[in-house]
Amino acid sequence: MQVSSSTRSLVDSDHLGPGGPEILIVDADPDSRAGLRELVEPLAHAIDVGSLENALPVGQTRERAAILIDLDLQPPDCDGLQILARLRESSTGRDVPALFLSHSSDPLAERRGDELGALGYLRKPVDPAALRAKLEVLLTLYQRGVELRRITAEARAKDVHMGMLGHDLRNPLSAILVSARIVLMRDMLTPEDRTSVARIARNAERMAALIRDLLDYTRGQSAGGIPIVRQPAHMGEICAAMIEDIALLHPERPIRMSASGKLRGSWDRGRVEQAISNLISNALTHGTGAVNLVVEGRRGEVAISVHNEGAPIPEDQLPHLFDPFSRGETSRLGLGLGLFIVREILRAHGGTVEVTTSVDHGTTFTTRWPRAVRSTRELET
Amino acid sequence: MTDTIAERKVVLVIDDDEDFCASMRELLVDAGYDVVTRSSGRQALDLLHGDLACRPAAVIMDLRMPDMDGYAFLAACELEPRLRELPVIVVSAYGDPSGVELDFFQKPINVSRLLRSLAKIMSSSVRATA
Numbered sequence: 361m362q363v364s365s366s367t368r369s370l371v372d373s374d375h376l377g378p379g380g381p382e383i384l385i386v387d388a389d390p391d392s393r394a395g396l397r398e399l400v401e402p403l404a405h406a407i408d409v410g411s412l413e414n415a416l417p418v419g420q421t422r423e424r425a426a427i428l429i430d431l432d433l434q435p436p437d438c439d440g441l442q443i444l445a446r447l448r449e450s451s452t453g454r455d456v457p458a459l460f461l462s463h464s465s466d467p468l469a470e471r472r473g474d475e476l477g478a479l480g481y482l483r484k485p486v487d488p489a490a491l492r493a494k495l496e497v498l499l500t501l502y503q504r505g506v507e508l509r510r511i512t513a514e515a516r517a518k519d520v521h522m523g524m525l526g527h528d529l530r531n532p533l534s535a536i537l538v539s540a541r542i543v544l545m546r547d548m549l550t551p552e553d554r555t556s557v558a559r560i561a562r563n564a565e566r567m568a569a570l571i572r573d574l575l576d577y578t579r580g581q582s583a584g585g586i587p588i589v590r591q592p593a594h595m596g597e598i599c600a601a602m603i604e605d606i607a608l609l610h611p612e613r614p615i616r617m618s619a620s621g622k623l624r625g626s627w628d629r630g631r632v633e634q635a636i637s638n639l640i641s642n643a644l645t646h647g648t649g650a651v652n653l654v655v656e657g658r659r660g661e662v663a664i665s666v667h668n669e670g671a672p673i674p675e676d677q678l679p680h681l682f683d684p685f686s687r688g689e690t691s692r693l694g695l696g697l698g699l700f701i702v703r704e705i706l707r708a709h710g711g712t713v714e715v716t717t718s719v720d721h722g723t724t725f726t727t728r729w730p731r732a733v734r735s736t737r738e739l740e741t
Numbered sequence: 742m743t744d745t746i747a748e749r750k751v752v753l754v755i756d757d758d759e760d761f762c763a764s765m766r767e768l769l770v771d772a773g774y775d776v777v778t779r780s781s782g783r784q785a786l787d788l789l790h791g792d793l794a795c796r797p798a799a800v801i802m803d804l805r806m807p808d809m810d811g812y813a814f815l816a817a818c819e820l821e822p823r824l825r826e827l828p829v830i831v832v833s834a835y836g837d838p839s840g841v842e843l844d845f846f847q848k849p850i851n852v853s854r855l856l857r858s859l860a861k862i863m864s865s866s867v868r869a870t871a
Contacts, residue, residue: 528834533849534834535758535760538761538849539764542764545852601854605851633851
């Protein structure tokens with residue numbers, strides 16, 4: 361038998377990189393294999409498994425663009441259908457497109473082949489044009505799959521790098537913020553200097569919040585939500601401490617708080633702070649005058665509302681207010697993740713967030729935090 | 742200030758970020774503590790082994806450090822009865838520490854909360870030794 365120089369045997373297939381598309385040939389008849397190799401080679405690497413015992417070990421080594429299987433194979437434990445069935449059990453063979461070749465039509469065998477996801481049946485002797493046409497379609501799909509996997513892997517790598525950058529930025533930010541806070545707490549500054557240092561701290565805090573929201577967004581996308589850890593806490597204390605911190609950085613804007621009712625419960629303190637500080641930060645940025653927090657213990661929950669005066673939120677923005685990246689392209693204020701994160705934190709706690717906005721009454725975001733009802737997310741984890 | 746020098750509690754800060762150590766030193770000195778800084782878990786252990794007089798009342802420690810990281814430092818402390826009870830506050834830029842049940846602060850840290858946490862540790866150690 362003459363084997364053309366362009367064909368590759370099983371032995372040298374091990375040297376092929378995963379780069380080029382490969383087509384697996386499983387056929388017991390040497391002449392038939394030689395013919396198939398010559399048809400395949402101009403389009404892709406032909407991997408001729410030779411003897412049938414090699415079909416599984418070679419088939420499972422990596423994912424191929426397609427597999428051509430002789431359906432006339434007769435050995436009792438090793439016919440073409442069984443080889444494909446076994447290949448389907450491996451990760452590399454699960455989705456590989458399969459074409460069956462046979463001398464005769466056997467409806468039963470073909471039905472079983474269909475169940476195994478066979479793409480088609482070609483009569484032997486194989487019509488070269490028909491085989492080539494099918495292989496060209498399969499190879500195009502295969503190349504698109506390879507490209508899609510490459511793009512997905514790149515996108516994942518970018519997410520990982522963005523995450524690392526976000527985390528790395530926290531170290532220098534930490535030094536900036538602690539230093540600014542120290543100076544503010546020392547209380548030895550002229551009013552002018554105090555304003556400048558507060559501005560440094562305020563903007564570093566904003567950067568920290570943006571980084572935190574972005575990292576939570578990317579992590580939430582991959583992990584299916586924001587994780588929370590409930591611990592006993594007092595909403596009045598949480599809010600009072602937060603306001604004290606924020607007020608130091610916004611000396612010109614009064615932030616007031618009133619609290620009533622029972623305020624103890626079980627929440628993730630860090631996440632409560634993140635959500636409420638996002639709302640206060642929005643109120644300071646978009647509203648005018650004072651910001652008012654009302655913390656109210658109700659039956660089964662604590663409600664925290666954040667109110668500001670000023671122009672209402674435009675009506676056309678309301679339906680998408682809590683969607684990620686929802687801000688208009690003209691905005692220079694950030695990615696528009698803040699309210700999305702607020703909603704996700706509430707959702708993780710089994711709570712809700714609502715907004716009312718009008719010219720007469722300003723804007724109020726009301727968050728409702730169930731005291732101890734365990735959310736679905738917590739039960740899952 | 743009613744503190745005398747002898748009464749000032751020592752806080753050991755372990756972080757390879759020099760600026761973070763410097764800012765923590767300023768913060769904690771202002772808050773009435775004495776501060777010792779080290780840039781790795783290994784250096785901190787050497788300090789704790791070498792000088793008994795410098796027994797810190799609390800440790801504030803980063804997790805990611807060269808030489809010996811925070812996890813390895815905690816594991817080493819766990820092996821020594823003398824260090825096992827040492828109160829440790831973990832600060833990290835990299836999310837919650839896995840498998841470590843300690844006071845944890847995400848960088849950039851909330852300064853007032855850190856000071857409150859530290860004060861709580863100090864008051865409970867006063868009660869314990871009283």
